[in-house]
Amino acid sequence: MGPEFYGPDTPAAAVGLLSIWILGLSVGLTACTATCLPFMGALVVGDGQSAGTAFRQTGSFALGKILAYAVLGMAAGLLGEVLLDVVESNLGHWLIGGVSIATGLWLVLAGKVAMGCATSRVMRGAPPFALGFVLSFVPCAPLAALLAAAALGADPIHGLAMGAVFGLGAALTPLFIVVPLLGRLGREMTAERPGLLLMMRWLGALILIALGLRRILLAW
Structure with missing residues (x-):
């Protein structure tokens, strides 16, 4: 690709x-759905919210991914191929592990804290946003191609644009269909058996913590 490829006009x-x-x-x-579904599925089923809330949580997740790819693209424009080595290291596993464990703990604690409507929406949007952000650090061939192109351009602004456009594509995921369905299933199950909600909340938390520990072990 010649320099003309990177001219914004x-x-x-x-x-x-x-x-x-x-x-x-x-x-x-493809890959995003397979990688992210266990995390988001455990979160929305354990949270016991409606399909609408699960859809909004998926939106927060997608926004986290868009921001992460934009930041990575900008960083590649600034740092060049050095960033490729960082992303291909164990950084992603550490980030995903830490956020997944924190989300699991939040899932348990959130059920014990009374929150107003506005606070509840913000608090429930934060964990999926954080998951979306850190799950974008999983090394894969398309991400490597994006960062290599941004590094070759050596323009942080255009790198940011490239990352954001990549993220907008990655945000169009079947998770917007699957996750709300899981949320609806969990809500219907707990509506019929209210005592089941606590069990599902703990199960979702344990799954998230287990997924996080697995990532940390991979990084270790």
Whole structure:
């Protein structure tokens, strides 16, 4: 790719951004769903919320991914290929492990704290947002291609744009269908048996903590 590819006002740049969006879309429709579903599924089922709340939580998750890819693209434009070595290290496993364990603990504690409507929406949006952000650090071929292109451009602003466009593609994921369905299933189960909610909350928390510990062990 010549320098003209990276000029923000050129047709080649527009074609390049479209290619990056398609690359992100391929991630969102395949690997992203398989990797992220256990985390989001455990969260929404354990939280015992409605399908609408689960959909909003998935939206928060997607926003976290978009922001993470934008930050990574900008950092690649600044640091060059050095960032590739950082992403391909164990950093992602440490981040995912820590946030997953924290989310599991939050799931238990949130059920014991009375919150107003506004506070509840903010608090329930934070864990999926954090999960979406850190799960974007999982090394994969499309992400490596994005960071290599951003590093080659050596332009942090255009790198940020490339990362954001990639994230917008990755945000179009079947999780927007699957996660609300899981939330609805969990809500219906707990509506019929209220005592089941506490059990599901603990089960979701244990799954998230186990997933986090697994990531930390992989990093170790």
